[in-house]
Amino acid sequence: MSGTATPAGLDARAAAGAPVELADERLRDVLLGTWRGRISVGLLGFFIFIAIFGSLLAPDDPYASSLDVLAPPSWAHPLGTTEQGSDVLSQLLVGARVSIVVGFAAAAISALLGSIVGLTGGYLGGWPDRILDALENWFLVIPALPLMIVLARLLDPSLGVLILVIGLTSWAGTGRIVRAQVLTLRERAFVERAKALGAGDTYVIRTHILPNTLPLIFANTVLIVAVAILSEAALSFLGLGDPSRISWGTMLENAFDSGAPSAEAWWYVIPPGLCITLLVLSVSVIGFLFEEHINPRLRDDR
Amino acid sequence: MATAEPNGSLIEVRDLAIEFSARGQLARAVDGVSLDWRRGEILGVVGESGCGKSTLARAMLALVEPAAGSVSLRGQVVSGEGAGGRKGVSDLRRRVQMIFQDPYQTLNPRQRVEAIVTEPLRVQGVPEGKHDERVRRALDDVGLDPERYLGRYPHQLSGGQRQRVAIAAALVLEPEGLICDEPVSMLDASVRAQILSVLLELQKRRVLALVFITHDLSLAWSLCDRIAVMYLGRIVEQGSAVDVIERPKHPYTKALVNAVPVPEAGGGGRRELLGGELPDPTAIPPGCRFHPRCPRRFEPCDSVDPSLMPAGGRDQLAACLLHDPAQSSAAKAAADA
Known part of the structure; x- marks a missing residue:
């Protein structure tokens, strides 16, 4: 930084929501600069690896039943067996895929919907904004889980339906954040300057609005991944998941249905619960790191 | 500050009215303004904040739609009653540019200086082969070394440097008129003098007409050929800078x-x-x-x-x-x- 700009003034501007580069301060520093970042990235990487290769690593067929019902951990079954006599570890390894796929795919749908609604409303203003804003408020206010349950009940349970239902119910927050950012960007002098040059709306959105909104969308989407993973677990636990696939949520459902907690079969309950917790935690921490980077007001160090 | 055609008007504003609705009420930010901006002339528009001077500037660039009256460029109506379609507006976009008050807000933080100064050429469809040369010349004109500054982002520049980049971006199309909305009010006194001398130098060399919107009377007096004083959406006095300031x-x-x-x-x-x-x-x-x-x-x-x-x-x-x-x-x- 050369010249006469005062650091205090710059800070105030950044705090006032001035767009901050995500590419400049390298992504690696944001993610791996702290221990909680390193641990979270490691955990997420580990779970993604399991999601891809879990079915190859599984020692047993996760669907195969045996007479060895609710057996505690042993050499044959390191995490014991289920009420059907299936291998818990194998189910755990295979189940990671559903959590990860649903989490990321639903978050992608949510980000896309939220960005389109937020951009359109914020940029156009007027009656389109009022309608979209009312829609956003509606989706923000209604409790998401009951709505998801109703939607999932109405449609045939499958992985695609699960992704769609979670995506459709979680975009409103993103829409709100994007709209707010677009509203401030729209009034910036560089947008007015571009218009005074004769630039069209498409050009203004592509070169001025979107690049200054993307980091925000990105950080927000990572946080939504965590919400989506939890939602998938909740829906599956309630029996609304894809019945043909094992996920950590369905494992918990089966465990509770078969009375595993009262039978003190901890090996059946704790592993999927712990996996869900750790995955959601790591994704959340990564999301918060991005958010802190974009919004320096949240930073408590320095 | 005599120019080749001292009487030709670049922009004529006639009986212009601009309305905004605020809390359900109609406010006239500009209410019946007529003004001539002559070629090569430095015209000052002074008044308290809120008097409508910035709105007038935006209307002169056809960025706000008039409720009444018209704005014409070289005799052709481009905005308001009797406007002659897109041709006039696109003419205006090429011939008249604007510089804003806040150098922190004028530049897109995600564009490099090169992209910022090239933008007007791209938007106006100037052949790409000429971009580099014209961008470099524009930066030279405002006293920034292209080699050092082309690759920088706005946050790597000081306030004065940002305003220079904004001026370069306004000049790269070689406009006939430049509307400056409080261009130096947010800069330090020393930087302010540099920016003003850059503007004056360019005005002389390129026979550029300037509109200077300011609340600073002494600045208007030292800089402008003519001054219009605005109060509550209307021009209450206009005349040569010397007459208006020394014999109001x-x-x-x-x-x-x-x-x-x-x-x-x-x-x-x-x-x-x-x-x-x-x-x-x-x-x-x-x-x-x-x-x-x-x-x-x-x-x-x-x-x-x-x-x-x-x-x-x-x-x-x-x-x-x-x-x-x-x-x-x-x-x-x-x-x-």
Whole structure:
């Protein structure tokens, strides 16, 4: 930084929501600069690896039943067996895929919907904004889980339906954040300057609005991944998941249905619960790191 | 500051009115303004904040739609009543550019200087082969070394450097007119002088017409050929910079001039300072809109709305009943006082 700009003034501007580069301060520093970042990235990487290769690593067929019902951990079954006599570890390894796929795919749908609604409303203003804003408020206010349950009940349970239902119910927050950012960007002098040059709306959105909104969308989407993973677990636990696939949520459902907690079969309950917790935690921490980077007001160090 | 065609107008504003709706009420930010901006001329528009000077600037660039009146570029109406379609507007976009007040807001933080200065050429469809050369020349013109600055982002620049980049981006299309909305009010005094000298230098070299929007009377006086004083959406006085500042004819201009601190022994005689605030533009006073604050108001001021009329110097106009020959001799007496 050369010249006469005062650091205090710059800070105030950044705090006032001035767009901050995500590419400049390298992504690696944001993610791996702290221990909680390193641990979270490691955990997420580990779970993604399991999601891809879990079915190859599984020692047993996760669907195969045996007479060895609710057996505690042993050499044959390191995490014991289920009420059907299936291998818990194998189910755990295979189940990671559903959590990860649903989490990321639903978050992608949510980000896309939220960005389109937020951009359109914020940029156009007027009656389109009022309608979209009312829609956003509606989706923000209604409790998401009951709505998801109703939607999932109405449609045939499958992985695609699960992704769609979670995506459709979680975009409103993103829409709100994007709209707010677009509203401030729209009034910036560089947008007015571009218009005074004769630039069209498409050009203004592509070169001025979107690049200054993307980091925000990105950080927000990572946080939504965590919400989506939890939602998938909740829906599956309630029996609304894809019945043909094992996920950590369905494992918990089966465990509770078969009375595993009262039978003190901890090996059946704790592993999927712990996996869900750790995955959601790591994704959340990564999301918060991005958010802190974009919004320096949240930073408590320095 | 004589130019080749001293009488040709670049932009003519006629009876312009701009309305905004604020909390359900209609506010006239600009209310019946007529103004000529001549080629090669530096025109100052001065007034308190909220008087409508920035809105006037935006209207001159056809960025806001007039409620009444028109804006023409070289005799062709481009905005408002009788506007002649897209051709006129695209002409305006090429020939007249704008510089804004806040150098922190003018530049997109995610574009490098090169992209910022190239943008006008891209938007206006200038062949790509010419971009590099023209961008470099524009940066040279504002005193920034292209080699050092092309690759920088706005946050790597100081306030003065940002404003130079904004000026370069405005100049790269080689416009005939440049509208500067408080271009130096957010800069340090030393940087301010540099930016002003860059602008003046360019004005002379390129025969550029400038509109200077400012609340700083001494700046307008030292810089401008002509000055228009705005109050509550209307021009209350206009004329040559020397006439308007040194021999103001409208009580409002007098009050503004009096409010400028003068380093003079003994305080420089009597000073008339204004009381009160700028009225709400949704509730414009009847008669002369300045009369509630006017130290010289007399009987008809609260009922008769004065238009601009000749007052004193050559081409000097003031919207004040004191200069209306039709008014009583009491007015004359007050004017002479």
